[in-house]
Structure formats: C-alpha cells, structure tokens
Amino acid sequence: MTTTNFLRMKKWKMTGIIILLLAITYGSSMITDFDVMKGIKSIPGTIAWIATNLIPDAAAMENLPKVLSRLWETIILSVIASTTAAVCAFFFAIFGSKTTQINRILAFSTRLIASVFRNIPVVAWALVLVISFGHNVVTGYFALFISTFGTLVRMFMETIDEASADGVEALNATGATYFQMVFKGVLPDTMPQMLSWLFYMIETNIRSATLIGLLTGTGIGYLFDLHYKRLDYGTLGLITLSIIVVVIAIEFTSNKVRRMIL
C-alpha cells in the first residue's frame, strides 16, 4: 500500500465515523420524537425566563440567613462524610494495593467491597438508607460516606501503586514492620495526591448533598425543594448562587493548599 492510499483510507474512516454519529443522533431523535431544532429555538426563551424569575429579589434576600445556615449544615455534612470516608479508604486502599497488600484474598475482598459501594449511585444509596434511618442528617451522612469511600479507595489505591513501590521495597529490606512501612514509606509520598482527591470529593459532595437533601429533607436540598414547590423562584436563584459560590471557594482553597504542601 502506498502512503497516499494509506492516508486516503484514514480519511475515509474518519468520514465514516462522523456519518455514523450523525445517523445515530438523527435516529434516536426520530424514535423519541425529540425535535432538535425546537430544542435549540427554545434556548433564548429559557435564558429570558431565568433572567426574569431566578434573579433573587428583595423578598428572596430576606431568606438569606436561613439559606446560609442550611448551606453551612450541608458543607459540614460533606466535610465530615468526606474526611471520615478518606481515613477508612486509606486503610482499605493499603490492603487492596498491589504494593502493600497483605494477602490476595484480603486485597480482592477490599477491592470488591469498594467497587460495590462505588458503582451504586449516591442517590440510590440515599433512597435505600432513607428507609432504614428515616428523614434525617444521618441518612445523608451515610449515603455520602459510602459513595465517597468507594471512590476514594479506588483513587488512593492507584496513587499508592504509582508512587511507592521502591520505598516499600527498601523499608521491607531494612526489617521495618508493616505499619512502619505504611506510615513512613507510603504515606509521605502519597499524601499530597490523596489530599487532592479528598478536596475534590468535598466539592463533589457539596453538590451531591444538595441532591440528597431533596430526598432526606435536610440541608440546603430541603430548602431548595421547599421553595421550588412554593414557586418561589427568587429564593431558588439565591440558593443556587450560594451553592456555586461555596463550590468555587472550596476549589480555590484546595488549589492553594495543594500548592502549599507540594
């Protein structure tokens, strides 16, 4: 095959893929009766509606103290859930990681547990836990804890595998005990990366906590639900804005802290 032929083949392949994607989009909108053009046309109207209704007015601002106290509750909940999950996840990650595993059976079972926890969506956990714990903060805590734990075990395990095989070998050769090796060989080199993941999970959890609050009747999610049902869109806008501000603030702090410890 000549080079021109080779390149031409590649171009044909690319064209084929694009045509296929277009066909899939068109086909699925046919089946679901979704009019793409109508969807695009309604965008300006939506923006206008948001601009007129979701901008917090004076009446909505009166709700600010209430919003802030609920938001604080949500922040605290996600911080507590994330940090406790991180501590547990660290130990599970150590037992599950290839470099620090004690034996294969324990490693396999920790990975399995983490995988189950991770792959069930946080909303599903909340719905299930509401039945056993009722509509309160504890339900929200456990739902966040479980899904955060599952995700962090996976992330921590990868961090440990990447960073510390050499140091682990050296410490084992000096006659160090298992936990000396973990705390002095693995932890120092993986700490910054793991803290990064923890901050990321705190951010994610503030967003998730809002959603879980809808289901469990707690935190900012509860307030959101309440004002949504009252058609009080001004306050709804206020709530949304405050969530955005908090998430950005946390992202900003986490970046700063990360740079400090690196």
Added chain:
Amino acid sequence: MMSTITLDRPTEQVTSKEASIAAQTVLELRNIEKSYDMKTLIIKDIDLQLKQGEFVSIIGPSGAGKSTLLRCINRMIEPSSGDIIFDGTNITQLSKSALRKQRTKIGMVFQHYNLVSRLTVFENVLHGRFGYKSTLQGILGLYTEEEKMLALSILEKLGMKDHVYKRCDQLSGGQKQRVGIARALVQQPKLLLCDEPIASLDPNSSKVIMDHLKEISQSMGITVLVNLHQVDVALKYSDRIIGLNRGSKLFDDLPKRLSQMDIRNIYGAEVDELIFE
C-alpha cells in the same frame, strides 16, 4: 569517627569452636534454586560462601538472575529450595518476625536508590533503624540521641554533611545513592547487598560510590556483595568475582583468574567485542 559510636546489637550466639568459623563466614548459600512457574529455573543450584569484610561482585548479562539471587539472600524473593545460613542462623525457615530481626543485619542498596523522595535525607537515613524499633516508635519517629548521632556521623563520612536537612527529591543521583548507602549502614549490618548501585549514575558518581563501598568493606569489616554489569569495575574493586549466566554460577574466583574465555562463557560468545571494544 565511626568506631566511637556503637549501639547494642541483639546478642550474637557464640559457641566455642564454631565461633572462629562463624566469625569468618558471614553468609553461606546451599543449593539455592528459584523458579516462578515450576518449569524454568531462574536460579540454578547456587552454592556460595562470603567471608567477613570480603568485597564480592556478581557479574553477568541482563536476565542472568543477578537481582533475583541477591533478593533471595534476604528473602525479599522467596527461594524455591536450598538453605541460606547467615551469621550462624539458617534464615530459610525463619518466621516473619524472626526474619525481620535478621534483615536488620543485612543492608540493601538499590539501583533506583528507593528513597522516600518527599522526606529529608536525615529521615531517610533513620529509616534504617526501624528494624530495631517497635511499630509505634517507628511511626512516631522516636529515635534515641545515639541513633541520630550515628546517622549524622555516617552521613558526614559519606560527604553528605551539608545535605542532611534537604529533601531527597532535590538531590543528584550520586547523592541519592549515598543516602541509600547511609540508610543501609545505619542498620549496622554485617552484610551489604548492592543491586546495580551504579547502573543509573555517571562515571564520576559511580567512582565515588564504588570507592565508598570498597572503604566500607575494608575499614568497617562489612561484607559487600555487589551486582554489576561493568566487568572493568568488578575487576578493579573486587576481592572475588562470581560469574552468573542463566541462573548458573560459571565462575567464582579471584579477579586475576578471570580470563577472556571466562568472560565469553559468562556473557555469551557474541558480546565479547562489546566488552573489549
């Protein structure tokens, strides 16, 4: 400088007649074999004796089993069969905790230094004391004044006095390797296992490292076993050379007895031009 500081070592068993022999022979390997898949042997029936203060090099082509053999000695890799008698104890049968105790007397130096890069030189060197400590003492970093002095004096001896409080990721390769050696020496070992200690270093740093290792074997009486792939370096520094090919020991004698024919046997016929270019 070094001799002024001595730490209590776990009491060594000395019994009458055997004492003189035990003091001579630090390590003895008997019929060591290693196989990962029960079919092919990585290490074939190796017998080996190392005396106190001896400097011995293992040479051989890549994949000859040099690293595997070295790691079998402190059971970082579990040998499939055979006996390892170290310091008068057969360590092949030892339990995990007893093995840990024995490992404190075997220092190890690695090709990639294997330091905890975000910790300081001082902390990394003190890691060599973990084998003498309880888990909690180690985790909390509780070192005695003597241990800290020992670490400092070793670092000074290796010319690393100015870098004690530097983080290891700021050091050059040669400096990192000296930290690696210091960590091994702070264990107060009887045997030093060095796995390709100069393979990632430039010629100048290589010389510094090899000189230090030679000095350690001569002045401190520590047996040094080094994996090398440079024949010329092995010839220059060793008291004895061991040639390994495909897991078998083909040569075990003084450097001056290593003939071109031996080298050809060890490395295979085609590569002799590479070694004597």
